[in-house]
């Protein structure tokens with residue numbers, strides 16, 4: 001069994017990104033990312049901090065706006081529009097989930113698609129569905145695909161089961177894998193909460209990608225011998241034995257499943273670091289595109 005080291009692969013990608021940042025800087029361009037957070041959610045705050053820190057490590061320009069939970073939708077959209085017009089900013093993301101009074105879809109639609117480095121704007125979703133490579137692809141599925149490529153796992157002709165159909169992970173993951181070309185050409189099945197005989201469907205996968213947000217849901221009877229398992233899940237569970245009283249686990253029951261696998265990602269240290277690496281790569285790509293447009 002091979003452990004797919006997402007941390008090491010993300011470090012390699014970050015080193016490549018850092019080199020592109022240096023090249024762009026030499027031409028007078030500094031890639032800039034703006035992260036907007038509304039509210040006090042501690043997990044969201046931690047994500048925003050780590051994105052900011054990574055920007056600094058890679059030599060990028062980074063701004064973060066931590067707005068109060070009472071911020072109106074109108075004010076939030078006004079902030080996004082300011083960032084759309086700011087030439088120092090190439091990537092904008094509004095940290096999810098926003099407070100209940102904010103319509104997340106309307107906020108996403110207010111982001112300039114050329115700066116939507118999360119790939120959630122309908123224009124970018126459509127480009128992914130069309131196979132048009134000048135859009136942006138959501139960072140988590142892009143990171144999963146890159147993990148497979150970097151680990152030498154062939155997707156062409158493979159049967160991939162994607163467990164979960166969210167717009168953030170499952171659906172774009174399926175679209176990426178069914179595209180023609182490297183890291184694609186797979187036969188894709190998307191499974192979800194209404195799928196019949198779920199364990200059996202998952203067991204037919206050469207590559208199983210779990211993104212459902214249910215701790216340890218995927219047990220050994222979901223996985224065929226020699227399969228590759230990518231665990232996207234990040235779930236906090238109680239752990240009285242740990243200093244924090246809790247720990248992070250994936251959607252896959254790692255100890256049970258790992259011995260059956262050809263390769264598997266751990267949680268933490270698998271998909272997580274890749275998501276942020278792809279966000280940085282998308283932002284730098286956005287800057288490169290704006291430079292070539294002469295913008």
Ligand code: NDP
Nearest residue numbers: 140164165166169192193211212213232233234271272275
């Ligand atoms: P959502 O809650 O948006 O979607 C979950 C999906 O899983 C839905 O399609 C749902 O089906 C399906 N599902 C839920 N329960 C079951 C079940 N019992 N059997 C079959 N299908 C089920 O979650 P996300 O896609 O946003 O996130 C999924 C997981 O990935 C979470 O743990 C999240 O924390 C993690 N994540 C990790 C990231 C990373 O960087 N590593 C980034 C983003 C997410 P239905 O549509 O039928 O309701």
